[in-house]
Amino acid sequence: MKKIFRFIRKVILWFFILSIGGVILYRFFPVVFTPLMGIRMVQQIAEGEKPVFHHQWVSYNYISDNLKRAVIASEDQRFFEHNGFDTIEIEKALKENKKRKRPRGASTISQQTAKNVFLWPNSSWVRKGLEAYFTVLIELIWPKERILEVYLNCMETGKGIYGAEAVANQHFNTTAQKLTASQSALIAATLPNPIRYNSAKPSAYILRRQSQIMAQMRYIQLPDKKIAGKKSK
Numbered sequence: 410m411k412k413i414f415r416f417i418r419k420v421i422l423w424f425f426i427l428s429i430g431g432v433i434l435y436r437f438f439p440v441v442f443t444p445l446m447g448i449r450m451v452q453q454i455a456e457g458e459k460p461v462f463h464h465q466w467v468s469y470n471y472i473s474d475n476l477k478r479a480v481i482a483s484e485d486q487r488f489f490e491h492n493g494f495d496t497i498e499i500e501k502a503l504k505e506n507k508k509r510k511r512p513r514g515a516s517t518i519s520q521q522t523a524k525n526v527f528l529w530p531n532s533s534w535v536r537k538g539l540e541a542y543f544t545v546l547i548e549l550i551w552p553k554e555r556i557l558e559v560y561l562n563c564m565e566t567g568k569g570i571y572g573a574e575a576v577a578n579q580h581f582n583t584t585a586q587k588l589t590a591s592q593s594a595l596i597a598a599t600l601p602n603p604i605r606y607n608s609a610k611p612s613a614y615i616l617r618r619q620s621q622i623m624a625q626m627r628y629i630q631l632p633d634k635k636i637a638g639k640k641s642k
Contacts, residue, residue, distance in 0.1 A: 428527070428542070428543065428546065429546065431527065432543070432546045432547055432550050432551070433550060435526065435551075435559065436550055436551050436555060439466040439562070440466070440526055440559055440562060440563055441464070441466060442464075443525055443526050443563050443571075444527070444528060444529050445525055445529070445530055445563075445565060445571075446462065446464065446571055448529060448530065449565075449569065450462060450569075453569070460569070461568060461569025461570075462569050462571075463569055463570045463571065463575040463578070463579055464562075464570075464571040464572050464575050465572065465574040465575055465578075466562050466572070466574070467562065467572075467573065467574045467584075467585050467586070468558065469554055469555075469557070469558040471584075471585060471586045472558070472561050472573050472574075472585045472586065473573075473585060473586055473587065473588040473589075473593060474631055475588055475589060475590045475592075475593040475626070476561065476573055476585065476588050476593040476596065476597070477557060477561070477629075477631055478590075478593070478626040478629040478631065479590070479593035479594045479596065479597035479622055479623075479626055480518070480557075480560070480561065480564075480593075480596075480597050480600070481518070481557075481629050482597065482622050482625035482626045482628075482629050483594075483597035483598065483600060483618075483622050483625075484517075484518055484521070484597070484600060485517045485518040485519075486625070486629070487517075488517065488518050488519075488553070488557070489553055489632065491517060491519075492548055493517060493519040493520065493544040493545060493547075493548040494517060494519075494520070494541075494544070495515060495517050498515035498517075499515045501515070502515040517544075518556065518557065518560050519544050519547060519548055519556055520540055520541075520544045521560060521564075522547060522556050522559050522560040522563070523540050523543035523544045523546075523547055524536070524540050524543075525560070525563045525564065525565075526543075526559060526563055527539075527543045528540060528543070553632070554632065561573045561585075562574075564600060564603075565603050565604075566580075566596060566599070566600075566603050566608070567579065567580065567599075567603050567604075567607065567608070567609075568603075568604055570603075572585075573585035573588070573596075576596055576608065577592075579609075580592075580596075580607075580608050580609035581608075581609070590623060590626060591619070591623070592608075593626075594618075594619040594620075594622040594623045594626065595608040595611055595615065595619050596608045597622050598611070598615045598618035598619045598622055599611075599615060
């Protein structure tokens with residue numbers, strides 16, 4: 410029993426060392442590959458398809474403010490106000506889910522970043538617990554602009570497409586820096602399910618979502634401060 414307890418203590422200790430070290434590392438270095446990217450590639454191979462992978466990191470300063478506003482308007486309007494968890498949206502979701510057949514979530518951009526970078530997509534209590542843990546870590550160690558930068562570079566934006574630069578190239582033949590408000594709203598509109606919805610070929614539903622997001626974008630204020638970073642090419 411003593412050996413078992415010693416082993417468990419070592420596992421827990423190494424988990425904390427590696428998780429905190431990883432969060433510190435990604436505070437300064439680009440995230441070039443995530444568990445989600447790997448899972449999607451395995452799924453493509455399992456289905457007999459050739460793996461598709463488009464991803465290119467670009468720094469915060471080279472991502473259009475239009476896309477930043479669109480994603481915040483669509484996903485997390487209190488992003489710059491909360492500490493990783495939006496208690497107002499959580500309370501709303503709990504009340505609404507008592508009447509809804511399909512429960513809605515209240516995940517913030519911070520939570521989604523924690524999940525995208527460190528965890529896996531399938532929901533479970535274990536993943537939710539780890540997601541909360543990593544959310545606290547990145548909120549403590551990363552500034553808000555860094556969280557948004559990582560999210561915009563790692564979000565799934567289509568089949569085999571990840572991040573702002575890749576979707577700008579693949580769907581709009583432009584760069585992340587030059588995305589218009591209209592294009593940005595289309596990308597944000599597909600984020601709940603970017604495999605089902607295509608920002609390059611928007612359905613009537615996505616076009617309605619685009620209009621709603623563009624109406625909200627005008628109320629989103631970004632901090633004047635921009636984080637330093639080199640453009641990745």
